Amino acid sequence: MQNLLSGLRIIEGSAFIAAPSGGMTLAQLGADVIRFDQIGGGIDYRRWPVTKEGRSLYWHSLNKGKRSIAVDFRQEAGRELLRDLITAQGENTGLFVTNFPARGWLADEELRARRNDLIFLNLVGDRHGGTALDYTVNSRVGLPFLTGDGETPVNNPFPAWDVIARQQIALGLLAAERHRRLTGEGQFIRLALADVALATMGHLGYLAEAEINQQSRPPIGNHVFGTFGHDFACRDGRRVMIVGVSPNQWKAIVSVTNSEQEIEKLEQAEELDFRNEGDRFAARDAIRLLFEPWFKARDFDEVCEQLDSAGVCWGPYQTIAELVQNDPDCSDDNPMFQRVEQPGIGEYLVPGQALEFSGFTREAVKPAPLLGEHTDEILHDILGLDSSAIGKLHDAGIVAGSNSDS
């Protein structure tokens, strides 16, 4: 937590990765993010990975630092409460993000009739209103054919498009809030996951390469496109990733592996100039073979030490278990991380926001709420209901507190 956005309130109705983590990003910058859930939890409340007790490490990781109100929004009275919450008046309120369909009780017209300057961000699958998930978008934009050896498509296990959309959500809300602060105008913002992927493929030049050069980029295994970079196995089997993008990075690799003469011979033989990174890419396989013996002759620890002292840009390959067990940057040595007690799960290492603001100290990283943990305080403080009215809502099963969370 860094309380940069203190005072700003966002209402969130969400599932899966992009929308909830968009809200979490703003919560970790100090905003008051209130997520509403169907009593008992939504579609992703028990998503894998789960603990032995069935608690979702996924859901709790994506909803840190928010407040929770549990409502039965299959009932009209529940919907009415949530519309009131979304459109509550105030200079720093009236921001709503959802990946639920923006129709029926959550139609923009319906909400905007109550608050004309509402900022409503709706995440959708594709621009036609169709469903799309990270994995179906990723197959469509061609990257699985660039991954691995290219014989069969290899999926990305990491949902990159969801994570990129998450940041776009936070950015879109802040950009619209700035505009509203200056002009008073609200906004309906639509973001299609498929468009996030398509735009990114254009921004990184993949589309232009296919159109102008009339070629799809070939699969290049573990090489880095357009420069020199590859993984190398050490004597003990552990691996490192080496990249030589800048002239200094390249020189450091050549120097640490004592390859100056062989590299010069290769340049002459191939009529290339390895000061140009494109030429390094063109000769990537020969260069890789040339460096390989140096790594094969040394154990990982010695390789690391020598790479560091030569100023090589490199990273170890490690499993996630090794990362968690051994890497000091993935521990509370790194001020971005804290050990947090998550009710129902226990204490574990939890990250805050990677952005570090000089004007703010890093406060305690907050866990995810229990479902309905803040139902009563939200009904009272924001909607102005008294305890008798709140009690009736509980009795009618329209809202629930955290005693319903199990």
Next chain:
Amino acid sequence: MQNLLSGLRIIEGSAFIAAPSGGMTLAQLGADVIRFDQIGGGIDYRRWPVTKEGRSLYWHSLNKGKRSIAVDFRQEAGRELLRDLITAQGENTGLFVTNFPARGWLADEELRARRNDLIFLNLVGDRHGGTALDYTVNSRVGLPFLTGDGETPVNNPFPAWDVIARQQIALGLLAAERHRRLTGEGQFIRLALADVALATMGHLGYLAEAEINQQSRPPIGNHVFGTFGHDFACRDGRRVMIVGVSPNQWKAIVSVTNSEQEIEKLEQAEELDFRNEGDRFAARDAIRLLFEPWFKARDFDEVCEQLDSAGVCWGPYQTIAELVQNDPDCSDDNPMFQRVEQPGIGEYLVPGQALEFSGFTREAVKPAPLLGEHTDEILHDILGLDSSAIGKLHDAGIVAGSNSDS
């Protein structure tokens, strides 16, 4: 272009992907983003992919919609000009983003002495000041061991961490600008690429899974973790990605493949309940084998048609060339895309911003500038230099116009 951030000015000194595309994101939302470059271009000005004429499709894709000033900042007079530009007074100015080292002539103290409310975002490799690139960070966080079959690590060809950092940059600047507008306080913001990756691994539950469940997630090929999703080859060899996350998505797959009875048998044999996505994941291989013949018996076109009419969540596998040639959403049918004339390269399909704001129309997507294209207007309009002073700077080789761009 959507002119949401009209009036806001950001100065950028950058290379590679994250920092320049952070600026581009804000430029495509209407901000005036001015990038400064060494006369003749920086380290990535000719990065691959390049056209036959050697123009970088990479650089031009990452710098769309900005203004360019070309300066020799090896000379003190050039540095002085840029410090003046970064710290120029005004309510909507004084935002600076760079991945150059924040020391020497670009030290925060140096700049803040001229403008105390400066918002200065510095992207670095890791929190210790070491270098790190997308590829060295990715090997470190463990994802290559989850990609493919897991026998050897498989790198991600797509620089996801750079793209995520890009959005963090835009977000960090806007969040800090909001705070400055409300309080008058500036900010030094540090963002380490390694921390972006580490935080994300925590936010998505990978770290908690390793710590609490004491297991690294195993490699699962093209399966989707925790639910059912896999690719299938059609009779003609083309492939589709199918995902059944929600109950309706799952039902649609079972229904279109006429697998109700076999699925029920499998549930009974394995004592699982496929209404729970975790149970679908547990039986993923058996389920995949069960669906496979349906795809194998049909050509791609028929498969697509039937999947669509059954409401299955799916995506085609296509190469980037196929995407560009055949997919209507990757064409100017999609209002996010426009055909843009990029001087020196020609006309091609260029994306704007995926966020679509109801209060703004999509204006022409702007190409990248020529190096130094706006040198004189920036010196005149922002730094108040007259044509005689500007002429002297040119004569002394301290600045250059776009005639130096080739």
